[in-house]
Amino acid sequence: DSGVTQTPKHLITATGQRVTLRCSPRSGDLSVYWYQQSLDQGLQFLIQYYNGEERAKGNILERFSAQQFPDLHSELNLSSLELGDSALYFCASSSDRGSYNEQFFGPGTRLTVL
């Protein structure tokens, strides 16, 4: 158990809908990262927050947004969903006390868009 929790585990929704994925980092970790894992594109970095502030953006679509709250949990919002958004979404956290620290991954949320 990495100490990172994600809810829900599974999500099934329809095209055009909006969903929110939630992540709680390990105790003491200030950084949260979001990734998308799909069969054809591997693991793609989406966005990173550190202590409530956005620090880095990857291949995140404009339909997607995220935020990190004062209690350090994070939410990834996906809107106007398309079939191609079906994927596993992972959250990871890191202490980031140095630049060398590894990430700890949550179990993921499997999103299915019908």
Next chain:
Amino acid sequence: AQSVAQPEDQVNVAEGNPLTVKCTYSVSGNPYLFWYVQYPNRGLQFLLKYITGDNLVKGSYGFEAEFNKSQTSFHLKKPSALVSDSALYFCAVRDAGNFNKFYFGSGTKLNVKP
């Protein structure tokens, strides 16, 4: 641009034999390299990392990795494979220009046969 490549989609090895999972990288500046493992329906788990120092890095579950600067490689190795090592393995590099970004390889599926 930072990137990692895993040239093999799949590696097959017999239990008890040594295994190697290949990774090559392309970075500007010093490389910060990581290996993660993903078991079915689970999040990624950290195995080991190279930051600086000894080229042979030891990690979890008996795995080790050899950093080779001249060949820009960071291959994952284990002297004697176990059936339970069967999983998906990812190599990753931390962006030297923006430490908040990680780039993951496409993953290599390791199959260890009894």
